[in-house]
Amino acid sequence: MPLVGELLETRNRWEPYRLLDPSGEVVEAVTLYFRDLQAAGRAEATVRSYGMDLLRWFRFLWAIEVPWDHATRVEARDFCRWLLIAGKPIRSRNGDQGAAAPASSGKSYAESVRAHSETVLRRFYDLHRDAGSGPILNPFPLDRSRRGSRANAHHNPMEIFRNERTGLYRPRVPTRIPRSIPDEEFNEIFARLPSHRDRALVAFYVSTGARASELLSTSQGGVDPGRQLISVVRKGTRLVQELPASTDAFVWLRLYQVEMQELIPNGRRQPLWWTLRRPVRPLTYHAVHRMFERVNERASTSATLHALRHTAAYRMAEDPALPLTDVQFVLGHAQLTTTQIYLTPRQEDVIRRMLAHHAEQTRQAARRSEPQPAPGYRPETLDVLFGSQSR
Structure with missing residues (x-):
């Protein structure tokens, strides 16, 4: 996929970032979304993170020549498949963004990146649907597989309530143990x-x-x-x-x-x-x-x-x-x-304790294999009689 377009940092507090199309024109639909994020109190780093997700989506739409407001569930589905299968592009060292599609690195985007992208794009289209400037149907819909069941039927009232609505194309993100430095x-x-x-x-x-x-x-x-x-x-x-x-x-x-x-x-x-x-x-x-x-x-x-x-x-x-x-x-x-x-215990600590456990099990097995005196004889008496080295 050609790396066209750009997320431009303006250093302007009123408009910290702009999304530019291949011709250098500002994508007004994204500008409106950035303004909404800023009004909600989101930090500039958050705006940049959301902008990178939108840039990736718009590059996909520009490659298949589909306007953003004409995107359907088919394009959203194929975009999520592309993130999973095509892998990250290999960027040139000089940072040139030509029309030629860069080679794929073969490494697919992480689950957290794909999940974040799905959430950002779903909210982007929700905003334009409510404002009447986008498609009536969100290309990134919610998962309606449990529509017939009672909402939050299995929620434990003793736990904090969380909104568990999830997108249809949102991948499951595994719970990762934080990696510390030994x-x-x-x-x-x-x-x-x-x-x-x-x-x-x-x-x-x-x-x-x-x-x-x-x-x-x-x-x-x-x-x-x-x-x-x-x-x-x-x-x-x-x-x-x-x-x-x-x-x-x-x-x-x-x-x-x-x-x-x-x-x-x-x-x-x-x-x-x-x-x-x-x-x-x-x-x-x-x-x-x-x-x-x-x-x-x-x-x-x-x-x-x-x-x-x-x-x-x-x-x-x-x-x-x-x-x-x-x-x-x-x-x-x-x-x-x-x-x-x-x-949660760290991996290196678990490995160290488990190796110590196995070593202790080996020592105990070695002690159990030693010959033991018959019942009724005290070990210290046999040591005096035969010597400890003879046993």
């Missing part, structure tokens, strides 16, 4: 970090459990070393929250501040994190992500930047002196059930 691998990664700034970032990530974008929102006035607190802007609520961090994180932070003292502007509202290359600019998520990828290449590891948050969450949840509600507050989870996933 201590040995983390130590190897930390030893390969090239600068005080990167060491401070990783130390804060693994001690606060903050998301990557949240930590980058910290201003210079949001650091309180005396109380060991750092303030971040939460991703969902956009509220400022203080998070406790380790003493090591503040030590690396101070070394970074001394190193960059004459290079970055001072001010309580100025960003805390800056690029090391000159001219210095506020550090972005993509720059931190690329930095962590380079460190992984040097350490021959495969950890992700978000795995640092999972590592911090597991370490907090394993502390018996730390209530799970405190972990929920620090991680910024809306529901305690989300925090409870970190009570």
Whole structure:
């Protein structure tokens, strides 16, 4: 499928992103949807995520020459099949977007990506159906297979109610255990970090459990070393929250501040994190992500930047002196059930305990195979009489 069109970042707060068609014209239907998202209080990162799903759908429609407002369930079905079978395209290194269709990598899109895409497109068409600017029938319908049964017939009244309506073409997303970084691998990664700034970032990530974008929102006035607190802007609520961090994180932070003292502007509202290359600019998520990828290449590891948050969450949840509600507050989870996933044992811990179990079973079997004295004889008496080595 040709990689035509573009999701353009405008750096305009009123219209942060625009979807452009192959001729460079703005797709007004998507602009209307972006405005609706912004009015609902969605973050710019959310608008970008939704925009990438819409760009993928519009590229499919442009390839088959079907207008977006003439799409039916057939096109929606084939698009979902394409995500499952065709696989991700192999992009050129120079980023050119020509008319030729790129080769497929053979790796299908993950279930979470396909599920997110289905939800975004269904809501996109719901908006235009209600506004009268789109098709009357949503190409991405809900699953009506249980229409004849009573709604929420099997819902447990003691549990939190969740809207379980799902799309007809929405795949089932398996429940995944969060992947944390083992201590040995983390130590190897930390030893390969090239600068005080990167060491401070990783130390804060693994001690606060903050998301990557949240930590980058910290201003210079949001650091309180005396109380060991750092303030971040939460991703969902956009509220400022203080998070406790380790003493090591503040030590690396101070070394970074001394190193960059004459290079970055001072001010309580100025960003805390800056690029090391000159001219210095506020550090972005993509720059931190690329930095962590380079460190992984040097350490021959495969950890992700978000795995640092999972590592911090597991370490907090394993502390018996730390209530799970405190972990929920620090991680910024809306529901305690989300925090409870970190009570699931990690794979490496399960393997270690199971290997110890098998070794203990082998030792017990070896002891059972040793000859035992006849009933009525005490083992210590036989040791005196025959010697312990004779047995």
